[in-house]
Amino acid sequence: MTLKYVSGVLILALAVALAPYARADTIKTDSHEIVAGIVAVAAAVTIIVIVVAVHYSKKRTITGCVGSGAKGLSITDEKDREVYALSGNTADIKAGDRIKLRGRKLKSKGSDKTPVWEAKEATQDFGVCQP
16 A cells, blocks of 8 residues: 555656646736737728728819810819710719819720719819819
8 A cells, every 4th residue: 555655656746847837927928919919910900991991981083174075075183184084973064164073983995095084973163164
């Protein structure tokens, strides 16, 4: 019976001697790193969602002088001097007016590759264009 106790004590002593120490400070550090990683990923996802939402929700506008041609109305953008063919809601738009339109830019489906502005509404009419 004493042999059982001696072998049990030796096994216990060997297990304690060879077992790695569980350090509370490394467990705490590891958990903080995991939490910091989760917070960083959540912040990055939130920022990306906000940037994409703002980018696609902002109203697109163009301001320029409206002209008429063989293919219909066109507008010359004041910012970049690009000429766009007008499509969409153009009922209230007259040639010779300086106007601000809300809408979006479309790619031309024709052979001339003129960019197209699809007007949704005229937001502001500035009157007659000044040469």
